[in-house]
Amino acid sequence: MAVQTVESANASTPAAGSVDLGPAAALSCRECGHRVPLGPVFACEECFGPLEIAYDFAGLDAGELRRRIESGPASIWRYAPLLPVPADVADKPNLNPGWTPLVRADRLAAELGVTGGLFVKDDSGNPTHSFKDRVVAQALEAARAFGFTTLSCSSTGNLAGAVGAAAARAGLRSCVFIPHDLEQGKVVMAAVYGGDLVGIEGTYDDVNRFCSELIGDPAGEDWGFVNVNLRPYYAEGSKTLAYEICEQLGWRVPDQIVVPIASGSQLTKIDKGLRELISLGLVEDRPYKIFGAQAEGCSPVAAAFKAGHDVVRPQKPDTIAKSLAIGNPADGPYVLDIARRTGGAVEDVTDEQIVDAIRLLARTEGVFAETAGGVTVGVTRKLVESGALDPALTTVVLNTGDGLKTLDAVAGTGLTATIRPSLESFRAAGLG
Amino acid sequence: MAVQTVESANASTPAAGSVDLGPAAALSCRECGHRVPLGPVFACEECFGPLEIAYDFAGLDAGELRRRIESGPASIWRYAPLLPVPADVADKPNLNPGWTPLVRADRLAAELGVTGGLFVKDDSGNPTHSFKDRVVAQALEAARAFGFTTLSCSSTGNLAGAVGAAAARAGLRSCVFIPHDLEQGKVVMAAVYGGDLVGIEGTYDDVNRFCSELIGDPAGEDWGFVNVNLRPYYAEGSKTLAYEICEQLGWRVPDQIVVPIASGSQLTKIDKGLRELISLGLVEDRPYKIFGAQAEGCSPVAAAFKAGHDVVRPQKPDTIAKSLAIGNPADGPYVLDIARRTGGAVEDVTDEQIVDAIRLLARTEGVFAETAGGVTVGVTRKLVESGALDPALTTVVLNTGDGLKTLDAVAGTGLTATIRPSLESFRAAGLG
Missing domain, CATH: 3.40.50.1100 (Rossmann fold)
Known part of the structure; x- marks a missing residue:
């Protein structure tokens, strides 16, 4: 990733500073360990390595934590003490994914x-x-914390639906970018939640590049791209x-x-x-x-x-x-x-x-x-x-x-047999 | 429903008698109150009214029951003491539906x-x-109790998939009957679980009539039709x-x-x-x-x-x-x-x-x-x-x-806009 892209993308920080994202203490570079305050940034300003969440888990007692988790909601929010989300996350409108079989x-x-x-x-x-609801739920909390009013992403399908649905539940605008020639089913699933769904004339890589450009532009100023500038939070899901x-x-x-x-x-x-x-x-x-x-x-x-x-x-x-x-x-x-x-x-x-x-x-x-x-x-x-x-x-x-x-x-899967509604036809098909 | 159909359908009782379906005590006619032992029957032999489950809830203490439910599994089986299923139902292979948001x-x-x-x-x-998993899960336990080896139904879609999946998990054969001209998506969803999927040349009503005929025939002797001869159990879901x-x-x-x-x-x-x-x-x-x-x-x-x-x-x-x-x-x-x-x-x-x-x-x-x-x-x-x-x-x-x-x-739902991967094109579409 070019220096300019990292800097311009990292510049989009409407409310970075003192935010409540629970045990999340800072962002830390996976490559060089450089730490920066929590904010909508994803690449290290020192070495361009990926940033990830650094937690403060001090004071957590294993026995007490386990009891707290076991009596928590039947969703990922039972683990709120271990995620970059505020303690009252389960009371906010979101899709409450997780706790799947x-x-x-x-x-x-x-x-x-x-x-x-x-x-x-x-x-x-x-x-x-899809599992994408888990990661989008984290990104949504980060978007709220940083004051973003639009939730966005580049996607080839599952993520588009997850972002559209999460934004709808939370009452945020969504604007999702996909290659213009996706299958109709995925398009319907992404569009039904009522947000903007923009087809890009190009490949998924073109969509991604365009999103990086948009983050550095005033038009994308108050946009949270779940898998770009909110990626450190998103990934924790x-x-x-x-x-x-x-x-x-x-x-x-x-x-x-x-x-x-x-x-x-x-x-x-x-x-x-x-x-x-x-x-x-x-x-x-x-x-x-x-x-x-x-x-x-x-x-x-x-x-x-x-x-x-x-x-x-x-x-x-x-x-x-x-x-x-x-x-x-x-x-x-x-x-x-x-x-x-x-x-x-x-x-x-x-x-x-x-x-x-x-x-x-x-x-x-x-x-x-x-x-x-x-x-x-x-x-x-x-x-x-x-x-x-x-x-x-x-x-x-x-x-x-x-x-x-x-x-x-x-799609090749289909009927074992087609018969007339009679026992004779049933037996003739060898089903009896 | 004709007398003959009721009698022939009710005749198919491989293991009626002493079965363990938890608090379910008998079948009782919704119209005349006539009681019969638990079995794979669905219509009153006296008045042809629908049979439903009569329970023995004696000895259930509200406070204790509530605590038991609240500490139960995150599925319908938290309510096992109130359903026609054995107490150990959650330990058997089934789809464990329910406890939805x-x-x-x-x-x-x-x-x-x-x-x-x-x-x-x-x-x-x-x-x-779909909610059909709730009702099929009850029918599956009845099928096991009565010794049926094949799970069956007439369906136009949701039920076919629910029966196919439940039978697959339980290791039973399934044979599902649908009108032969259903949408391809529903056919795939019903067929993918590997059971027999039989298209009937006729309407859904024809499919239903054929299933009633099959129950009275030796070919359907050890078949549990979830929405016919197992209907009293099924419906409780x-x-x-x-x-x-x-x-x-x-x-x-x-x-x-x-x-x-x-x-x-x-x-x-x-x-x-x-x-x-x-x-x-x-x-x-x-x-x-x-x-x-x-x-x-x-x-x-x-x-x-x-x-x-x-x-x-x-x-x-x-x-x-x-x-x-x-x-x-x-x-x-x-x-x-x-x-x-x-x-x-x-x-x-x-x-x-x-x-x-x-x-x-x-x-x-x-x-x-x-x-x-x-x-x-x-x-x-x-x-x-x-x-x-x-x-x-x-x-x-x-x-x-x-x-x-x-x-x-x-299906009319689709893209808000199609643009080239550039900020100019983005602004020209009025999205900025």
Whole structure:
């Protein structure tokens, strides 16, 4: 990222200074550790590294915190003491996502040969049916704290709906930017909440570049772009997946977790969440392995992992797993580091294997996943077969979205038989 | 219903007798009170009236019950002591639906002129994104109790997906019957779980008649049809909507509830649930009004209500609210009775008003409802305008399904503008 873009983007700070975002104390550079006050900035002014939230968790007693969490709301706000949000966040109008089912998947486990306990963390039950509601909910609180009146983002689908819905509930304006030629279903889902939905003549990369330009312009002055100038806050939402998984397992860290990789942010924040729970004494400090899952048609991180590289070489995406189709993932190097440090791996599957895995998960557990869920289940199968994943250990697989959003992937699915309304016809079809 | 159909249908009883379905003690005829043992039967052998569950709630202490519920799982199974299910139901593989958000809808209230508190009970977060998961979950337990190995139903969409998913999770076979010419999206959603999906050359009524025939045939001997021979159990699932609403309001009955009407079963069971909570002492005994909502294109109950009739004259449905399109609703007379007894009403809205209401709910609260949700919100607006609904009282409106399933209803929704990726183009479009 160019110096000018960082500076102009960081300049947009209507109310930076003393804000109440709970335990969030400052922003800290992931690369050089340089600290700056909380504000709508995302890149370090010293080294251009990514900024992330630094917390003040001093004074939190593990036993008391656990009781407080367990008696909290059935949403991510049960973890408000660990998130960059004010203590009264649950009383404000927002979508209250999270606390989604951790499905014990015994029938899937039998098919995959997993004996140590297999669970699917199913995020399709979130308000707009993807994990994006978790991250947008954090960005919304930051937007309120900084006095932004418009919520915005660049998106290829799931995020657009999540931002539109969250802004509608909160009574903020929304203006969402998408490539102009998206599928009609995604356009309707993003537009129905009544905000501005702007099609950009260009690719998703063009949309992203335009948003960075807009942040530095007076027109974007009081705009909170959830995945740009509010990114440090936004990204923290993924920690809640780690919190919920551990609490739902009885305050225990699973041995193995399989996470999809788009930008890689989700995987790095799940690791951060697990480390926080351990350091706070909420769970036992025991080893865990994190596995990353990509589609073969967009597998820059898997390719780097397999080649033993530290650097991720960008790819041009070509896969049905469009919500994971980021060819140049910002957090790729961090993902490689985490997979290697924890003893995990990064693997990829073909589009055909993705579709097979969607059907397998639906058939065995009644969970209809979007293509990203097909990627994680397909990769889990492949990792068991290769021996990289130990079938005797407790394993959690993420499904981050809903099959209703990617119906085309299984469009070949249809009627078993067509019959006349008679028992004769029923028997003739071999169904009796 | 003909005598022969009732008898042959009731004959299919593989394991009737001593079954453990928790507090369910017997089946009782809604018309004549005749009692029979629990079994897969649905029509009274004396008068052909509908059978429903008779409970033994003796020994339940209100304070203890409330504590037990509040410390229970975040699903309908927190109410297991009040449902026809075994006590260990939550440990069995099922979809664990329910405990969906009760959304405080202040922005919608402002638009409708409701001042006494307006809430949307949003059932789109259920596992297959409609309230049908609640009723199928009860039928599944009955199917297990009676030893059925195949779960079946007649459906036009939502129910087919709910049955397919529930059977998959439980490891039962499913065989679902639908009209052969349904929308492709609904077919995919019903087929993806891997059960048999049979298209019937005919209307939904033909599908229903065929299912009744199949129950009396040896081919359907060990089949549990959730909405036919398991209907008394199935229907009880709707009580959980009443339980959750009251608990989420702090164990208080709302003054007014607006419920969609298809067969009318849901509305009658919500009334039953409220009366149970009152008689058990879980909530204060205070008056409440229940309002029914229909689409003008299928408004047999609203028409009877307005005309002052006790009998519902069947209609041929023609509306975009397909999940409510039952022209001859079985529980229509009971709905009329409840609306009149509680001081409520039954109202209907046009397809145009349904679409407007879907957009209104999305724009004000970030909830994307299916057409049935447009019906209840649209009817609420109409009832406030007519004075039938008191805007100064606490009001709960049901959204029973998800907008992603009826995208066509708002297909006109789209991009606000299409621009080139430049600030000049952005300003020229008047967005700055």
